Structures are given as structure tokens and as C-alpha cells.
Amino acid sequence: MPPSVLIVEDEPAIAELLAINIKHAGYHPLQARDVNAANALVAEVLPDLIVLDWMLPGTSGLVFLRRLRADARTRELPVIMLTARTQEEDSVDGLEAGADDYMAKPFSPKELVARIKAVLRRRAPQRTNDAVTVNGLTLDPSTHRVYVKENGVQLPVHLGPTEFKLLHFFLTHPERVHSRTLVLDQVWGDHVFIEERTVDVHIKRLRSALKPVGYEAIIETVRGSGYRLTRLPLTNRMEKAA
Numbered sequence: 252m253p254p255s256v257l258i259v260e261d262e263p264a265i266a267e268l269l270a271i272n273i274k275h276a277g278y279h280p281l282q283a284r285d286v287n288a289a290n291a292l293v294a295e296v297l298p299d300l301i302v303l304d305w306m307l308p309g310t311s312g313l314v315f316l317r318r319l320r321a322d323a324r325t326r327e328l329p330v331i332m333l334t335a336r337t338q339e340e341d342s343v344d345g346l347e348a349g350a351d352d353y354m355a356k357p358f359s360p361k362e363l364v365a366r367i368k369a370v371l372r373r374r375a376p377q378r379t380n381d382a383v384t385v386n387g388l389t390l391d392p393s394t395h396r397v398y399v400k401e402n403g404v405q406l407p408v409h410l411g412p413t414e415f416k417l418l419h420f421f422l423t424h425p426e427r428v429h430s431r432t433l434v435l436d437q438v439w440g441d442h443v444f445i446e447e448r449t450v451d452v453h454i455k456r457l458r459s460a461l462k463p464v465g466y467e468a469i470i471e472t473v474r475g476s477g478y479r480l481t482r483l484p485l486t487n488r489m490e491k492a493a
Contacts, residue, residue, distance in 0.1 A: 254299040254378040255279040256367060259289045259315070260333070261307050269302060272360035277380070278367070286310035293325060297440070299378045300371060302363070305334035305345065313348055320349035329374040331366060333358070376423035383422045386482045388466050390415075390422050399464045406464050413438070414457045421470065421480035430477040454478060 256278045260266040263284075270280040281298060283289035285308050292298070301319075305312040312332060319325040332350040345353045351370045354363060371378050382391040388408075390397045397408040397418065410418065416438050421429075429437075431447040439445065458467040471479045 253277055253279045254371060254375075255281055255296070257281045257283060257289065257292055257298040257301045259283045259286070259301060259307065259312065260304045261285060262304075268360060269363065272364055273302075273367070276364045276367070284308075286312075286315045289315065293319075293328075297324070297328065299375060300329040300331070300367060302331050302333060302367070303350075305332055313345065316345070316348045316350060327374070329370045331363070331370060333363075383419070385422050385425050385480065386469065388422070388461075388464075388469065390419055392419065399466065408460055408464055408466075410460050411456065413453050414460060417453055417457055421478070425480045425482065428473045428476045428479045434478065450478075 256273050258266050258269050258273070258280055260269065260282070261284050266282050266284070270282060273280040278299075281292055283292055287309070289301075289303075293301075303312045303316060307315075312334075316330055316332070319328055319330065329351045330349065331352045331354065332345045333354050333356060334345070335356045351374060352366050354366065368379065372381065376383070380392045382389060382393070384390075387399055387401075388397070389400070395415065397410055397415065398405040399408065400406070417434070420434065420437050431450040434450050435445065435447065439449075454470060454472075458470055461467045461469065469480055469482075471481050473479050
């Protein structure tokens with residue numbers, strides 16, 4: 252499933268233009284004409300990013316943004332604000348309210364797509380198609396391949412779809428401890444109600460898949476806290492693979 256982008260814009264022509272460009276860039280566009288509709292969509296499925304118009308009928312985009320930042324579930328949700336307001340204090344208000352970026356109308360849809368990519372790369376790197384490498388282990392979302400390079404040869408790692416997403420999340424957030432709840436939200440989605448121990452099962456499968464290339468120990472169990480992807484020294488890895 253491609254990253255979803257919620258467009259909150261009350262002008263149909265602008266909303267449709269944005270949706271076409273966002274879809275063409277490889278994202279899944281969602282549309283809402285006002286804050287009430289946006290609230291309903293966010294409550295149903297949390298998008299990966301919101302493109303939010305400031306001037307909306309009823310509740311303004313700025314008020315909606317402040318509500319998002321006050322809610323633990325949406326506090327870290329990336330938001331790009333769009334507005335016809337060009338005063339410097341307006342952009343300051345938007346950024347201080349928690350916007351990740353700010354674009355004044357009229358704007359180039361191509362530039363907006365570029366900014367969406369930049370914000371996602373910074374705030375949610377696991378939702379991009381950029382290849383990522385940690386300590387010789389490479390995951391490429393665009394080709395859906397995982398491999399280790401040794402002596403110029405690519406050694407493939409065969410993963411199921413859930414293990415692939417799990418590894419992608421860990422590789423894009425190395426050296427951080429993640430609770431099972433956080434992993435469930437980030438990998439499975441916050442509206443999927445499954446047991447936390449499901450994470451343990453998939454971690455075990457991921458380690459088994461990494462074992463043939465000597466990388467099973469790259470995923471550490473942090474007792475009482477969760478899991479962490481660590482940078483295992485190459486000498487230790489080669490000894491384990493031997």
C-alpha cells in the first residue's frame with residue numbers, strides 16, 4: 252500500500268489537481284472539503300501526511316492543526332500547510348502551530364510533491380522508496396529486495412511481506428528502542444487490533460530469514476522495553492555466519 256496523503260482543501264479544482272499529481276507521484280490521495288470530513292477520515296485510517304489548507308469553511312486549518320498536535324495519536328503526523336495568506340507572521344503562526352512545511356498559493360504542484368517527499372523522508376523514512384543500508388544490509392523498497400554485498404556479490408535475503416515492512420522500519424530507525432505497541436502502530440497500522448506478541452512471532456521469523464547471511468543478531472531484544480536494530484560489528488557477523 253503506497254503512503255496515503257490526505258488533502259484538506261475546499262476548492263474542488265485545486266483539490267482534484269493536487270490529487271492527480273499526488274497519485275502520479277506514487278502516493279494514495281484522500282480528500283476532505285472541511286475539518287469535519289478530515290476528522291472522520293483521520294479517525295478511520297491515519298494518513299501518512301496531510302496537505303492542509305489554512306482557509307477552510309467553518310473551522311480553520313490552523314485550528315485543526317493545533318488539535319492534531321494536541322492529540323497523542325496525531326501529534327507526529329506530518330502536515331504541510333497551504334494558504335493564500337502571504338504575510339510573514341502568518342507563516343510563523345503556521346510553523347509555530349506545528350506545520351512541517353508551508354506553501355503560499357499559487358504554487359507548483361510539482362514543488363508540493365517534492366516537499367511531500369522531503370517531509371516524509373525526514374519524518375517517516377519508512378514510508379519512502381529510498382534504499383537504506385545499515386552495516387552492509389540493504390533494503391530497496393522500489394525493487395522489494397533485501398541483500399548483503401560480499402566481495403561484489405549480492406547475497407539475497409528472502410522475506411515475507413510483513414517481515415519486509417518490519418525490517419524497513421527498523422533499518423530507517425537504527426539504534427532506537429521501540430516498544431511492541433509502537434512497532435504495531437508503525438508496521439501494522441494503529442487500527443489493526445492484534446496481540447502485541449504478534450510482534451515477537453514476526454521478529455523471530457525475521458531473525459530466521461537473516462540468519463543465513465549472518466545478520467540475525469542485528470535485531471536486539473531490550474528486556475522490558477522492546478526491540479532495537481543495532482550495528483553489529485562485521486567481525487562478529489562473519490563469525491556467526493561461519
